[in-house]
Amino acid sequence: MAVKTQRTRMRTQDSIERQSNFLEVALGYSYDEAIAEARRCIDCKNPRCVLACPVEVNIPLFIKYLLEDALDEAFETIYKDNILPSICGRVCPQESQCEGACILGIKSTPVAIGALERFVGDYGMEKHLADTTVPELKHKKVAVIGSGPAGLANAAGLRKKGYDVTVFEALHKFGGVLQYGIPDFRLPKNIVENEVQNLKTMGVEFVKNAVIGKSLTIDQLFEMGYQSVFIGSGAGLPSGLGIPGENLSGVYFANEFLTRVNLMKSRSFPLSATPVKIGDNVAVVGGGNVAMDAARTAKRLGAKNVFIVYRRDEASLPARLEEIHHAKDEAIDFRLLRNPVEILGENRIVKQVVCEIMALGEPDDSGRRRPVGTGETVTFDIDSIIISIGQKPNPILKDNTFGLKTHSWGGIITDENHMTSIPGVFAGGDVVSGAATVILAMGTGKEAAETMHQYIQNKKT
Amino acid sequence: MYQIMAKKTLNKDVDLMEVKAPLVARNAKPGQFIILRVDDEGERIPLTIAGIDGDLVTIIYQKMGYSTQLLGKKSVGDFIEDFVGPLGKATHIRKKNHVIGVAGGVGSAPLLPQLKAYHDQGIKVSLILGGRTKDHLILQDEYAAFCDHIYLATDDGSVGEKGFVTDVLKKQLDSDPTIDHLIAIGPVIMMKYVTLMAKAHGVSVDVSLNPIMIDGTGMCGNCRVTIANKTYFACIDGPDFPGEEVDFDELMSRQSYYKDEEHMCFIDLDNHGR
Ligand SMILES: Cc1cc2nc3c(=O)[nH]c(=O)nc-3n(C[C@H](O)[C@H](O)[C@H](O)COP(=O)(O)OP(=O)(O)OC[C@H]3O[C@@H](n4cnc5c(N)ncnc54)[C@H](O)[C@@H]3O)c2cc1C
Numbered sequence A: 001m002a003v004k005t006q007r008t009r010m011r012t013q014d015s016i017e018r019q020s021n022f023l024e025v026a027l028g029y030s031y032d033e034a035i036a037e038a039r040r041c042i043d044c045k046n047p048r049c050v051l052a053c054p055v056e057v058n059i060p061l062f063i064k065y066l067l068e069d070a071l072d073e074a075f076e077t078i079y080k081d082n083i084l085p086s087i088c089g090r091v092c093p094q095e096s097q098c099e100g101a102c103i104l105g106i107k108s109t110p111v112a113i114g115a116l117e118r119f120v121g122d123y124g125m126e127k128h129l130a131d132t133t134v135p136e137l138k139h140k141k142v143a144v145i146g147s148g149p150a151g152l153a154n155a156a157g158l159r160k161k162g163y164d165v166t167v168f169e170a171l172h173k174f175g176g177v178l179q180y181g182i183p184d185f186r187l188p189k190n191i192v193e194n195e196v197q198n199l200k201t202m203g204v205e206f207v208k209n210a211v212i213g214k215s216l217t218i219d220q221l222f223e224m225g226y227q228s229v230f231i232g233s234g235a236g237l238p239s240g241l242g243i244p245g246e247n248l249s250g251v252y253f254a255n256e257f258l259t260r261v262n263l264m265k266s267r268s269f270p271l272s273a274t275p276v277k278i279g280d281n282v283a284v285v286g287g288g289n290v291a292m293d294a295a296r297t298a299k300r301l302g303a304k305n306v307f308i309v310y311r312r313d314e315a316s317l318p319a320r321l322e323e324i325h326h327a328k329d330e331a332i333d334f335r336l337l338r339n340p341v342e343i344l345g346e347n348r349i350v351k352q353v354v355c356e357i358m359a360l361g362e363p364d365d366s367g368r369r370r371p372v373g374t375g376e377t378v379t380f381d382i383d384s385i386i387i388s389i390g391q392k393p394n395p396i397l398k399d400n401t402f403g404l405k406t407h408s409w410g411g412i413i414t415d416e417n418h419m420t421s422i423p424g425v426f427a428g429g430d431v432v433s434g435a436a437t438v439i440l441a442m443g444t445g446k447e448a449a450e451t452m453h454q455y456i457q458n459k460k461t
Numbered sequence B: 001m002y003q004i005m006a007k008k009t010l011n012k013d014v015d016l017m018e019v020k021a022p023l024v025a026r027n028a029k030p031g032q033f034i035i036l037r038v039d040d041e042g043e044r045i046p047l048t049i050a051g052i053d054g055d056l057v058t059i060i061y062q063k064m065g066y067s068t069q070l071l072g073k074k075s076v077g078d079f080i081e082d083f084v085g086p087l088g089k090a091t092h093i094r095k096k097n098h099v100i101g102v103a104g105g106v107g108s109a110p111l112l113p114q115l116k117a118y119h120d121q122g123i124k125v126s127l128i129l130g131g132r133t134k135d136h137l138i139l140q141d142e143y144a145a146f147c148d149h150i151y152l153a154t155d156d157g158s159v160g161e162k163g164f165v166t167d168v169l170k171k172q173l174d175s176d177p178t179i180d181h182l183i184a185i186g187p188v189i190m191m192k193y194v195t196l197m198a199k200a201h202g203v204s205v206d207v208s209l210n211p212i213m214i215d216g217t218g219m220c221g222n223c224r225v226t227i228a229n230k231t232y233f234a235c236i237d238g239p240d241f242p243g244e245e246v247d248f249d250e251l252m253s254r255q256s257y258y259k260d261e262e263h264m265c266f267i268d269l270d271n272h273g274r
């Protein structure tokens, strides 16, 4: 069967208008658009797309239901493997996962699986289709540390098995990076809140302001009768560049900047209590999703010129393709093959960034060509600089939990059942893998729910 | 939500509150702090844990700007939206013989549990308490219960020595060779000068740093400070650090970056009650 059509483009908010608001940029498919796109799927016998999805969503099946106008069934099909379809449809790096493997991609453009998943997910959200029925309580308590996608998926899985689940979250809002990191223009917060609400409806208990390792230790959780513990504390500790000038005022780590804006709502300052200031010229260092989010957020706060400073070339940018396109449409200026070597200030406030011009050398371990310094530098005038070059696991749990084994970079070591060096303590998501993706975090959280169930059942009481 | 169980006015700028917060109280140790948000639109602000009694956590705060004034409007029986802790590392009690605590203004509150912890180890402790006027010298009775000596200093001379805490400190260091450690808590400029004096006298000094914090869990990096030329996060690595190694000038600069904005917050304090 020949593919006659190119994929249906998703409508977006006007690229000028959106630079001064925080409303969602990608507007989603209408029903007709979704059907038009769904028709492109050729329902492969051995669907490559499914294997390339970390949680193996049955993509051809949900698309088939969609075409039959059986939207409830389409939703249930996705939900069986992925409890966060509205979120993953928006933020998964589809081009390197499901869509990257779609057979249509070879000769034409792949089926817009993410957009279809978003359409079906949003339909399910509106119609409250998420299955919140749960078995009667078994009265065995389990504790989940962190309310990011790993923790949420783990809590859902365990609650479905009849456990009495408590989620402990350090911050005052639930959702992890979905709440404090990814901005509203990519992921409206009501979607995250809806997912948390579903879990509350299922009877999962959520405790905010509880820093495990400090407020309560893991030992104390066991003393309190929790049978098993899941650590989904993420990779929230920002890495610095380690160059002179990094502690000048006006030098932000992306987490601080995004937290001020998303979690503390400083974008409405002075009507909210937490301020943020960035000035007219903002440099963002890095090329991943975090950098794109920081740059586009800076633009929306009124910065005139926002540069992405990245040490490799365009093809190596690790961000989702869609974010790179959206950033370009919003006049974000990409200064590629530039590596910051020093930040200069005046009266201890940032003024300029000096960058070494890089060239591409031989491929490195990541398969991308290694950037090598040319010795030449360029200097940009800036009012602030936002460092977005990566995150490591937070050390609080490691430092306060006796016997919890970690890698030298801080990641928690787990076995094939997601169990840590402490019996009964499991872990998943970014705290194990290092900064990765929502769907991978969700996937391990869900798998760990299975293995924790087995562990508790096999444990002699 | 966290209920305010007791409230006391210490002077016109400073209140004490006891807040019911079992998850903070359970593991809290001297030197640690909490972060609170007064209401659901509030800013996250750090305050030191000044004492623990069962489930109750004592905080002592100076009404500086928007958030602390908003907090001051709350009464016994009211609730605070968020109250998380204990954060930061507990004070490291050094093996010493005679420790002088130096407190400036509301620094008296965070110093109290630390100095008491030294006393509880059987170490001789004295206090130098400084402030603008007599009314600004808080918690004297609490300190009197365990301090060997209390020296006072005020800017206006209304009580004790007229001058700075460093003036009093110099006399003590010159005259009492048994002093072998200082703990200084107060405005950064005061901690800087106490540290310089400690260095000159070859005495060790610990200071408690108060950079601007948001999450208090090591996530944002806003609280970074330079200690011995290395970057640390005050909320997870501190807030106490050896004074000799602190880059105080950097801290002062980072602290004041939002000075203009802090006075701009347009939320109407008087009509903000709920
Ligand atoms: C700005 C930004 C943009 C991103 N964009 C994308 C994207 O487009 N697509 C994508 O797939 N991925 C993206 N990611 C990555 C993705 O968000 C993460 O991989 C994912 O959120 C990891 O999930 P997690 O559950 O492991 O941890 P997190 O989402 O980090 O959640 C961990 C939670 O645990 C809490 N916690 C930490 N320590 C403790 C403790 N001691 N006690 C109690 N609670 C604790 C934290 O406060 C946090 O709420 C992005 C990340 C960032 C920062």
Ligand SMILES: Cc1cc2nc3c(=O)[nH]c(=O)nc-3n(C[C@H](O)[C@H](O)[C@H](O)COP(=O)(O)OP(=O)(O)OC[C@H]3O[C@@H](n4cnc5c(N)ncnc54)[C@H](O)[C@@H]3O)c2cc1C
Pocket: B033, B044, B045, B046, B047, B048, B049, B060, B061, B062, B063, B064, B065, B066, B067, B068, B069, B106, B109, B110, B209, B210, B211, B212, B213, B214, B239, B255, B256, B258, B259, B262, B263
């Ligand atoms: C670890 C630590 C312990 C502290 N303990 C106490 C204490 O026990 N008692 C007490 O009165 N004060 C304490 N402080 C200082 C207190 O947090 C600030 O006075 C308070 O945040 C001021 O907020 P505001 O909105 O009322 O004033 P603003 O007008 O907003 O600010 C006044 C000044 O307070 C500082 N400040 C503002 N926001 C923050 C913030 N989020 N984090 C840190 N500093 C900020 C700034 O230097 C600013 O110039 C502590 C600070 C830290 C970091």
Ligand code: SF4
Pocket: A052, A053, A054, A055, A056, A057, A059, A082, A088, A089, A092, A094, A097, A098, A099, A113, A114, A117, A439
């Ligand atoms: S979960 Fe992500 S990778 Fe899997 S099908 Fe959905 S969008 Fe694709």
Ligand code: SF4
Pocket: A040, A041, A042, A043, A044, A047, A048, A049, A050, A059, A060, A101, A102, A103, A104, A111, A113
């Ligand atoms: S690979 Fe593409 S065409 Fe084949 S089933 Fe998956 S989405 Fe449909």
Ligand code: FES
Pocket: B212, B213, B214, B215, B216, B217, B218, B219, B220, B221, B222, B223, B224, B233, B234, B235, B236
């Ligand atoms: S306050 Fe955010 S890292 Fe310390």
